[in-house]
Amino acid sequence: MTVETGRDAAFSDFVRSRSRRLGDLAWLITGNLADAEDAVQDALAGLYRRWAKLPSGDEFEAYVHRTLVNACLGVIRRRPRALSVADPALLASAPVGADPSVAVAASDQVWRLCQQLAPDQRAAVVLRFYGDLSYAEIATALGCREATARSHVNRALKRLRSRIEEGK
Structure with a gap:
């Protein structure tokens, strides 16, 4: 012992x-x-x-x-x-409605799309929206300036939005 x-x-x-x-x-x-x-x-x-x-x-x-x-x-x-090939079925999503399975599918789609982000962008998004960290805390965690952390999150969100819109 x-x-x-x-x-x-x-x-x-x-x-x-x-x-x-x-x-x-x-x-x-x-x-x-x-x-x-x-x-x-x-x-x-x-x-x-x-x-x-x-x-x-x-x-x-x-x-x-x-x-x-x-x-x-x-x-x-x-x-x-x-080489990653996107599954077209993942990009075709129905709007989130009252059916909980639709919300789960939409959430799953977003996380799958997050996997396609650059590692720094994905880390920034996870720390911001899952970890609920401030931009200053994200900057410290990523070893960058606060403006760069904001840029990572904003670019990631822009890319996610465009990918989701492509699927509609």
């Missing part, structure tokens, strides 16, 4: 309380469960190595987001390149 040090116990508590949320964010950024798991593992390994030196408060949260985004982008960059 091993005795956890204070550092190890604090890190274990962090992992227990946050791994689900980190996994959800990673899945949304990478679009793939196996890649998301790899990214979370990479991020947690990096956090553990620097655990004693990490900042506190808002700076800690920003550091965690930055580490996770970097890990996700690293996993995406290591993927083998493949």
